Amino acid sequence: MTTLQESILNQYRETFPNDKLKDYCAKTGIQITRIHRVLNGAEMKLSEFEAIEKAIQGDDPITEDFIKTAFKCIKKLNSKKISEYKNQMNHALKLATMTELQVQPQLFEMRLA
Amino acid sequence: MNYNITLPERMILESLSKKSKDLLELTDCTGLQDRIVQNILSVLAAKNLIATHHNKYCISEYLNSDMVKELNDPENKKIEIQYVLKSTLDMKQKEAFNYKKVSMNDREKKIFNGHIYNLEAFIDSLDKNKKDEQLKNQNIIFWGEVNYGKVINHMLNF
Numbered sequence: 001m002t003t004l005q006e007s008i009l010n011q012y013r014e015t016f017p018n019d020k021l022k023d024y025c026a027k028t029g030i031q032i033t034r035i036h037r038v039l040n041g042a043e044m045k046l047s048e049f050e051a052i053e054k055a056i057q058g059d060d061p062i063t064e065d066f067i068k069t070a071f072k073c074i075k076k077l078n079s080k081k082i083s084e085y086k087n088q089m090n091h092a093l094k095l096a097t098m099t100e101l102q103v104q105p106q107l108f109e110m111r112l113a
Numbered sequence: 114m115n116y117n118i119t120l121p122e123r124m125i126l127e128s129l130s131k132k133s134k135d136l137l138e139l140t141d142c143t144g145l146q147d148r149i150v151q152n153i154l155s156v157l158a159a160k161n162l163i164a165t166h167h168n169k170y171c172i173s174e175y176l177n178s179d180m181v182k183e184l185n186d187p188e189n190k191k192i193e194i195q196y197v198l199k200s201t202l203d204m205k206q207k208e209a210f211n212y213k214k215v216s217m218n219d220r221e222k223k224i225f226n227g228h229i230y231n232l233e234a235f236i237d238s239l240d241k242n243k244k245d246e247q248l249k250n251q252n253i254i255f256w257g258e259v260n261y262g263k264v265i266n267h268m269l270n271f
Binding site: 084087088090091094095097098099 | 117119121149152153156188189192193195196
C-alpha cells in the first residue's frame with residue numbers, strides 16, 4: 001500500500017470512524033468487494049482515490065476551495081509564512097475543541113500540590 | 114515544549130496566578146461558561162501547568178522560569194493578539210477599535226507623541242491601582258501608530 005493510499009484511508013477512518021464496508025460503498029460508489037480488497041492492501045485506482053477524497057470533503061464547495069487554496073499556498077508561500085498559517089489554524093482548532101468537548105471533572109488528572 | 118497556549122487558557126492561568134480558585138470562582142472571575150472552564154482546566158492539568166490544593170485549582174509549583182518563557186513565546190503571543198483584534202473587529206462596536214490614515218507635520222507629530230506619552234502614563238497608573246478586579250471586567254486598550262508606506266512594504270516582503 002502506498003503512503004498516499006494509506007493516508008487517504010486513515011483520513012476516511014478519522015472522518016467516519018464507525019463506517020462499515022457498506023457505508024464506504026454508499027459514500028464512495030465503489031463496489032463492496034473492491035473496498036474490501038483496497039482496505040486489505042490492493043492498489044487503489046486514481047478514480048477510487050478521488051471518490052474517497054470527495055466522500056471525506058463532502059459536497060461543500062467552501063471545503064473544496066479551502067483545500068485548493070491551501071495547496072496553492074504550499075506551492076507559493078515561503079516556509080515561514082506557511083508555518084504562521086499552520087499555527088493560526090492550530091489555534092483555531094484548539095478554540096473550537098474548547099467549546100465542543102464535554103469533560104467530566106473526575107476524569108481528568110489533577111496533581112496534588 | 115511548545116505550549117501553544119490560547120487566550121482563554123492564558124486567562125485561566127492569569128486568574129489562578131492571583132489566587133487559588135474553585136470552578137465557580139473561576140467561572141465568575143473570567144465570565145467563561147463552566148464547561149469551557151472545565152475543558153481548559155483539563156488541558157492545563159495535562160500540561161502540568163496547574164494543580165489542586167484543598168479542592169481549589171492553583172498554578173503548579175513546577176512552573177519554572179523556562180516554562181514561563183515558553184508560555185510567553187512571541188510567535189504565539191502574536192497569534193493571540195491577532196485573535197483579539199479580529200474578535201474586536203467582528204464585534205462591530207464603534208468605540209472598540211478606530212483607525213485613520215493621516216498626514217502630520219513635525220509639530221503635529223510632537224503633539225501626537227505628547228498625547229501618546231500621557232495616555233501611556235495614565236494606563237501605567239491604572240495597572241498599579243486595581244489588582245483584584247474580576248478579569249471579565251477588565252478592558253483591553255489598543256494604541257500605537259505605524260507608517261503607511263512601511264506597513265504596506267512589510268506586508269509585501271512576505
